[in-house]
Amino acid sequence: xxxxxxxxxxxxxxxxxxxxxxxxxxxxxxxxxxxxxxxxxxxxxxxxxxxxxxxxxxxxxxxxxxxxxxxxxxxxxxxxxxxxxxxxxxxxxxxxxxxxxxxxxxxxxxxxxxxxxxxxxxxxxx
Amino acid sequence: xxxxxxxxxxxxxxxxxxxxxxxxxxxxxxxxxxxxxxxxxxxxxxxxxxxxxxxxxxxxxxxxxxxxxxxxxxxxxxxxxxxxxxxxxxxxxxxxxxxxxxxxxxxxxxxxxxxxxxxxxxxxxxxxxxxxxxxxxxxxxxxxxxxxxxxxxxxxxxxxxxxxxxxxxxxxxxxxxxxxxxxxxxxxxxxxxxxxxxxxxxxxxxxxxxxxxxxxxxxxxxxxxxxxxxxxxxxxxxxxxxxxxxxxxxxxxxxxxxxxxxxxxxxxxxxxxxxxxxxxxxxxxxxxxxxxxxxxxxxxxxxxxxxxxxxxxxxxxxxxxxxxxxxxxxxxxxxxxxxxxxxxxxxxxxxxxxxxxxxxxxxxxxxxxxxxxxxxxxxxxxxxxxxxxx
Numbered sequence: 032x033x034x035x036x037x038x039x040x041x042x043x044x045x046x047x048x049x050x051x052x053x054x055x056x057x058x059x060x061x062x063x064x065x066x067x068x069x070x071x072x073x074x075x076x077x078x079x080x081x082x083x084x085x086x087x088x089x090x091x092x093x094x095x096x097x098x099x100x101x102x103x104x105x106x107x108x109x110x111x112x113x114x115x116x117x118x119x120x121x122x123x124x125x126x127x128x129x130x131x132x133x134x135x136x137x138x139x140x141x142x143x144x145x146x147x148x149x150x151x152x153x154x155x156x157x
Numbered sequence: 158x159x160x161x162x163x164x165x166x167x168x169x170x171x172x173x174x175x176x177x178x179x180x181x182x183x184x185x186x187x188x189x190x191x192x193x194x195x196x197x198x199x200x201x202x203x204x205x206x207x208x209x210x211x212x213x214x215x216x217x218x219x220x221x222x223x224x225x226x227x228x229x230x231x232x233x234x235x236x237x238x239x240x241x242x243x244x245x246x247x248x249x250x251x252x253x254x255x256x257x258x259x260x261x262x263x264x265x266x267x268x269x270x271x272x273x274x275x276x277x278x279x280x281x282x283x284x285x286x287x288x289x290x291x292x293x294x295x296x297x298x299x300x301x302x303x304x305x306x307x308x309x310x311x312x313x314x315x316x317x318x319x320x321x322x323x324x325x326x327x328x329x330x331x332x333x334x335x336x337x338x339x340x341x342x343x344x345x346x347x348x349x350x351x352x353x354x355x356x357x358x359x360x361x362x363x364x365x366x367x368x369x370x371x372x373x374x375x376x377x378x379x380x381x382x383x384x385x386x387x388x389x390x391x392x393x394x395x396x397x398x399x400x401x402x403x404x405x406x407x408x409x410x411x412x413x414x415x416x417x418x419x420x421x422x423x424x425x426x427x428x429x430x431x432x433x434x435x436x437x438x439x440x441x442x443x444x445x446x447x448x449x450x451x452x453x454x455x456x457x458x459x460x461x462x463x464x465x466x467x468x469x470x471x472x473x474x475x476x477x478x479x480x481x482x483x484x485x486x487x488x489x490x491x492x493x494x495x496x497x498x499x500x501x502x503x504x505x506x507x508x509x510x511x512x513x514x515x516x517x518x519x520x521x522x523x524x525x526x527x528x529x530x531x532x533x534x535x536x537x538x539x540x541x542x543x544x545x546x547x
Contacts, residue, residue, distance in 0.1 A: 037296060063293045063412060089319070089419060091311035092364040097304040109303055111312050111414055121414045123301050132319050143300040150301065 037064040039078040044140050044148035051118055053079035062118035083138040084155070085112040088119065090130050100144040110152050112136055122150030164401075166253070167434050169260035171389035171396040171546060174203025174382035175506045180346055180497030183276040184376035189221045192272025193229055195378030200230075203382045204393025205266060210382070212237035212258055212267035214251040217500050226268065237264040242290065244533025245448050245493075245501045246404065246423070249541050252505065253402045255383040265384060271502045272378035290534050293412045306450065307371055309413055309535060311363045314453035316419040318365060321468035325365055327475050328452040329356035331487075332369045332494055334479045335449065339491025341481075341519040346375055347495040370452040372493035379502035381509065389546065396546035397512045400526070401435030403427035407536040416536075422454075424530055424538030425461035432463075435542040437526055439464055442542075444511045444527035445485060446504035449492040458530055459487075462540065481519060489519045501531045505541070512545045 040062075043050025051062040056073035060081070067074050090110040096102050108124035120138060124130070135155040143149025176198025178191050186194070192215070200207055207230035213223045215238075221229075223238035237258045241250035248269065255267035285306065286295045294303065303309065317323050333353055339345035351369065359368040389396035405426030409416040432438070439462070449455045456470035464485065465473040479487040490496045490507035497503060508529040510516055516524075524545075531539040 063297055063415065089312035089316040091308055091315060091366075092361075093302065093308055094360070094364075095307075095362045097302075097308065101302045101304070104302060107302055109301065109308065109312070111419075119414050121298050121301070121303060144302060145300045147300055 036066060040064055041147070043078070043080065047140050049081045049083055049114070049120065049138055050078045051081050051116070052076040060116055060118060062120070081118065082115040085114040085120065085136055085138065087130055087132055087134040087136060088113045089132075090124070110136070112138070112152060114138070120150050122152045125151050126154045128154050164434050164436070166256050166260065166402055167400060167436065168386050168398050170256035170383050171386045171398045172381050172505070172509045172543070173384045173389040173392045173394060173396060174199040174201070174205065175509050176200070176202055176380045177344065177503065177506055178272075178378040180344055180375050180377040180499065182346065182375060184274055186274065186376070188272045188274045189225065190272070191274060191376065191378035192221055192270045192380070195272060195380040196226075196230070196268055196270040199270075199380040199382050200268065202394060203384070205382065207231055208233065210266050210268045211235060212255060212264035214239050214241060214254055214267060214269050216241070216247045216251060216269060216271035216502060217273055226270075237267065243404070243531070243537040243539075245450060246531035246533035246537040246539045248500060248502045248505050249402065249529065249531035249539030250404050252383060252399065252541055253404060253539065256399050256402065259383060259385050265388065267383045268380060269383065270378070270380040271500055273500070274376045275374045276376055288534075290411050298414065307366050308363045310451055310454065311366050313413065313419045313457070314365050314451070317453065317457065320420065321471065323456070323471040325357070325367070326353060327471035328365070328370055328456065329353045330475045331449070331452040331455050331479065332356050335488045335492045335494045337480060338489050338519055339495035342491050342496060345491040345496040346373055347491070366451055366453070372450045373495070373498045375497040375499070377497055377499055379499045379506050381502075381505060386546065395513045397509045397543050398546045400437065400542045400544050401431040401433065402539070402541040403430035403434070404537070404539040406538070410535060410537060413535050420457065420467065422457055422461055422532065422536040422538050424458050424532065424540055427538055427540050428462045431540045431542050437542060441526050442485070442528055443524045444489060444508070444521040445487050446489070446508045446527070446529040447487050448501045448504060448530050448532035449488055449494050450532065452494065454532055455487065458532065458538070461538075462530070481521065486521045489516060489521060501529070504529045504531075508543055512543055514545070
């Protein structure tokens, strides 16, 4: 597992942090974890602790049980968020609020269907 | 005039044969069986023998590899094969590869077969997580409940609604018109009448997609045979020539979440290339078979193809123009929404049928030029513009 390109992300998530990649050569931030930088093709990168703040870009509210792992969860909201540092994060929405674009949200991590730290957003103001 | 220009792929190839099985739910036949059944129908339709095939591009993730075609069709000299791993855009990609191989002289008759039996195995929407192009979704998104294609694409539609004011009722017009066409097709699975009100009362799957915004899961096979335009003229059917064809991929093709513009898909990059090769304008298109895994994906592609501006798709699809007798008949066979989900292979087969004038009760009168699109995985796209051979 430690050899995986995503190990730093998951280790950060366990501590409630959003750890993304920062290119050592050109400084470009990227997420999801990838082997090389799409801006300069460097293989070298370092973990970067990104802000947990963001704004709503889009969402879907799922009512259908697509898989037994979500049987007790429906309906649930998946929200696509523009994070302050420029990358996006897809997470569950914890509040039962009406969403709108640009709504400010804060990232936390709660156990997902596999027991790993899953991105979960809380509405910062409404 | 045939092969008279230096434009790449323009009239480089023709579809000489088409074949389909019966489309149904819960077929007792295997995917391979359905694939061979459709293949033999397409080869016979062209007036060829199985041993005449010297190129094969199998479509989809449940069928047989090229070697199985050598074994089963009695091919002694297979000169070309390829894999096009772009989901529902693979049929268009295969037609592009076949035309390129034929015009380069690599081979002479390419079979593009597909067959699926999704009712006996895992549901198609869940199987995507076994595919390498979905590795980001599998690692980061499936564990929080982002499981099926409907959920992947719903935020694209929601973003379009928020940005441009597109409504669910506008999407309903696509579902209703497609159903009207399916009712005219003996080989369509869903032939019960549907109204806009029926769409509105269908259960919510994943907002904004209701049940009637979603395509079917079905079993069957579809195939076509590509030859040179010259050879097609000596075969059994009226030839249908390829005028222009291109593939395009969205930015961030393997993660919709990270895509800069959620409302633009791969066919946006392909459209101008294909129209440029074809030497026709949008106004020349008389029938369009648009990949329709979800209603909104049709609307988005109509915009990205340039039939209307980005954001104007809602009004564009709502004024009756998509129906038979309208100015832009779309999915005359009933599409993936109401005929069958055959990975868009049924769209290519239907385009050929229309341009032969063999559309029966659903024929677009006088159709000479039309197009078919593919849309796959997370927005890979392709468009083929074709014309009745002169």
